[in-house]
Amino acid sequence: MSLPAPGLSSRWFARPLILGLAVLLTLFSATAFLGLQHWHERQAASLSLEHSRQVLDTLGRVQANIADLEAEWRRYLLTLDPTYLKPYGVSDESVRREGEALQALVADDPLQSLRAAHLTLTVSAKLREMDDIIKTARMSGLDAALAINRSMDEIRSQIDQMVDHERFLLVGWETRAEALEQRKTWLIAAAALIVTVLAGAALALARLEAKRRRKATEENVHLQSDLEEREKKIRCLVDANIIGIIIWDLEGRILEANDAFLRIVGYDREDLASGRLHWTSLTPPEWRDRDARTMTELELIGAVQPFEKEYSRKDGSRVPVLIGGTMFEEDRNQGVSFVLDLTERKRAEAEARESERRYREMQTELAHANRVATTGQLTASIAHEVNQPIAAAVTNAQAALRWLDARPPNLNEVRHALARIVRDAHRAGDIIGRIRNLIKKAPPRTNSVDMNEAGTRGD
Numbered sequence: 001m002s003l004p005a006p007g008l009s010s011r012w013f014a015r016p017l018i019l020g021l022a023v024l025l026t027l028f029s030a031t032a033f034l035g036l037q038h039w040h041e042r043q044a045a046s047l048s049l050e051h052s053r054q055v056l057d058t059l060g061r062v063q064a065n066i067a068d069l070e071a072e073w074r075r076y077l078l079t080l081d082p083t084y085l086k087p088y089g090v091s092d093e094s095v096r097r098e099g100e101a102l103q104a105l106v107a108d109d110p111l112q113s114l115r116a117a118h119l120t121l122t123v124s125a126k127l128r129e130m131d132d133i134i135k136t137a138r139m140s141g142l143d144a145a146l147a148i149n150r151s152m153d154e155i156r157s158q159i160d161q162m163v164d165h166e167r168f169l170l171v172g173w174e175t176r177a178e179a180l181e182q183r184k185t186w187l188i189a190a191a192a193l194i195v196t197v198l199a200g201a202a203l204a205l206a207r208l209e210a211k212r213r214r215k216a217t218e219e220n221v222h223l224q225s226d227l228e229e230r231e232k233k234i235r236c237l238v239d240a241n242i243i244g245i246i247i248w249d250l251e252g253r254i255l256e257a258n259d260a261f262l263r264i265v266g267y268d269r270e271d272l273a274s275g276r277l278h279w280t281s282l283t284p285p286e287w288r289d290r291d292a293r294t295m296t297e298l299e300l301i302g303a304v305q306p307f308e309k310e311y312s313r314k315d316g317s318r319v320p321v322l323i324g325g326t327m328f329e330e331d332r333n334q335g336v337s338f339v340l341d342l343t344e345r346k347r348a349e350a351e352a353r354e355s356e357r358r359y360r361e362m363q364t365e366l367a368h369a370n371r372v373a374t375t376g377q378l379t380a381s382i383a384h385e386v387n388q389p390i391a392a393a394v395t396n397a398q399a400a401l402r403w404l405d406a407r408p409p410n411l412n413e414v415r416h417a418l419a420r421i422v423r424d425a426h427r428a429g430d431i432i433g434r435i436r437n438l439i440k441k442a443p444p445r446t447n448s449v450d451m452n453e454a455g456t457r458g459d
Contacts, residue, residue: 102120112165298335304324
């Protein structure tokens with residue numbers, strides 16, 4: 001049987017490790033990206049610095065060559081000494097070569113490229129102009145030297161513009177390089193700080209994880225011990241055969257059962273091993289709808305609360321049972337159920353119902369006897385109460401008759417006797433009225449009585 005708690009704990013421990021690894025990978029990627037970007041920018045700045053320096057050096061050489069040409073031309077025009085023209089061809093070729101090199105260097109800069117092309121055209125034009133001046137130098141003299149100065153001023157002005165522009169670019173790239181160096185320093189410091197923080201966090205996390213792993217190990221040992229103890233108790237329960245226990249699958253097959261269940265349904269181990277025990281075959285037809293609902297509950301929530309049903313025994317008789325079950329966590333196609341035989345309980349309930357019925361019958365008979373006895377007592381009491389005024393009336397009537405038979409008749413006594421008879425009759429009527437008011441279950445009746453007739457009947 002699996003232990004879910006250690007698995008969950010392991011996954012919980014893995015989360016901070018994965019998070020830490022992700023942070024390290026992210027930091028490494030960011031550092032690599034920033035480092036590569038800085039390297040590219042530094043290379044670009046270095047190349048730009050080197051390029052600007054090369055352009056300035058080339059402009060310096062062009063300016064120097066122009067200055068040499070100017071000096072050669074001026075000396076020749078002032079002295080007309082041909083020896084000053086000997087280096088002219090070399091200087092002229094140097095100017096042309098440096099001009100081409102300058103154009104190649106500034107080809108990527110549109111403004112400088114335009115200026116270099118214009119400078120080259122200007123220099124070429126001035127070189128042709130100087131050739132013409134040199135050819136007529138004997139006639140022009142000082143005027144030709146002044147013309148050379150004016151021509152060189154225009155060339156120097158163009159070179160100075162290019163030098164100023166390139167120096168401006170050089171300063172910008174130097175500033176850029178210094179900023180990159182500062183950013184590199186900050187990046188290194190930030191990386192060192194982040195690495196220090198992460199190292200501290202990793203150390204703290206490692207200690208925390210080690211502590212939690214020790215705790216998880218202790219919990220695992222404790223859970224394993226509890227699980228073994230629980231399994232022992234369950235095994236004792238199964239082996240004790242106090243209640244029936246079965247293991248089944250969703251197809252209805254009973255895969256395993258203890259002896260208590262086999263006794264409940266009247267089957268044996270051979271029937272279980274042969275596969276003849278099936279959930280649906282043990283269930284009477286009228287209980288199969290309930291079993292269908294049970295299967296639905298098991299598939300939805302994995303358990304079913306105990307409920308009563310009946311099983312068909314091997315001999316065809318039926319046995320009432322209480323059954324509840326749950327699905328296994330490892331295998332959602334199998335489960336276990338606990339089955340309790342309700343035969344004795346149902347018999348006790350039936351006997352209790354029968355005793356209850358007899359008790360009610362005895363209570364009914366006793367109530368009837370009480371009513372009969374009460375009625376008899378009431379009848380005797382009523383008869384006694386009514387008989388007294390009636391007996392008195394009879395006695396007074398007999399006395400009245402005797403007074404009438406006397407010679408002469410004593411009519412005064414007869415009158416008193418008759419008055420007493422009337423009084424006794426009213427007394428009897430009052431008794432009957434009180435009884436009627438006491439019972440109040442029958443409407444009151446009033447009977448007329450002829451006293452003379454009653455007296456005649458008394459005789």
